[in-house]
Amino acid sequence: MRRSAPTLALRLAVAGLTGLTGLTACTTPDTRPPPAPAGLTAQAGSATSVHVMWNAAADQDGVTGYQVFQADRLVRELPAEKTMVDITDLAPQTGYAFTVRAEDAAGNLSGPAPAARVTTPAAKAEDRTAPSSPAATTARATGPRSARVTWTAATDDTGVTAYDVYQGGVRIHTAGPGESAATLANLRPDTVYTFTVRARDGADNSSPDGPAVDVTTPPASGDGPGTAPAEFAATASPGTVTLTWTAPDTGGETTEYELYVNGLPTTVIQFGAGAVPSGRAEHRITVAEPAGTVWAVKLRARLPDGNWGSFSAERRITLVA
Secondary structure: OOOOOOOOOOOOOOOOOOOOOOOOOOOOOOOOOOOOOOEEHHHHEOOEEEEEOOOOOOOOEEEEEEEEOOOOOOEEEOOOOOEEEEOOOOOOOEEEEEEEEEOOOOOOOOOOOEEEEOOOOOOOOOOOOOOOOOOEEEEEEEEOEEEEEEEOOOOOOOEEEEEOOOOOOOEEEEEEOOOOEEEOOOOOOEEEEEEEEEEHHHHHOEEEOOOEEEEEOOOOOOOOOOOEEEEEEEEEEEEHHHHHEEEEOOOOOOEEEEEEEEEEEEEEOOOOEEEOOHHHEEEEEEOOOOOEEEEEEEEOOOOOOOOEEEEEOEEEEOOOO
């Protein structure tokens, strides 16, 4: 899924940037609604709850939020970066229909997505107990760009179904319930990593982190591939800033980029499965700052190992009305 960032003006204001006050409304009224959200699904999570999920809107759609409806009743309002929600306090053994509408900055609402229908099961004792943490974790570098992490088995009242390996708070690998080790590739030479492992059961209850373990990859001969987005460009047009770049060679698809404006992080640009651009990537930001405002922008990619890569070149642009 691809997450569309909130209006950047709001994010910058929260971040405390100075010199970006005096936000102005668009001079041309926007009356075109965004398209309806795609990929809507509803899955019963228990006898009294349903998990509703949909695909993120494309950046060019200018979506700032979503409205979730149960039948014709509005039950949730969510910001643009949220594309899933649990609807609770439902009745067991009851059929429900959910739909979602997208909203843009001008208040235009899309049509409803095709309804997702689901029936809650009969009430029964629910699994709310998380597995135990893996009691021990070890790791060693197996080369400049790889490491092997091992862990001891966890226990659970209904059975462990997976082990998730985390680095820097990001899940970077999932192993099956019978596995006790994983080889992690696409690491960087001469870098310290801290890995943790969590156990997960069939109800998606995750254990706390197991013991953290540090690994330092050895230096590599040669410089290796760069991790900075290449050929970064920023162009201002009325009400919009368009960013383009070439993804770094990270050994896999690069799905996340962190955007900095005037030296401060403002948002994370995400590309979901099936939406990762090949070759040049593009992202458009809706802005409302006055003409003449100067931005210095740069971004960096989330690498497969969970770390952020090097920054792109910084570009200075002047916003236009």
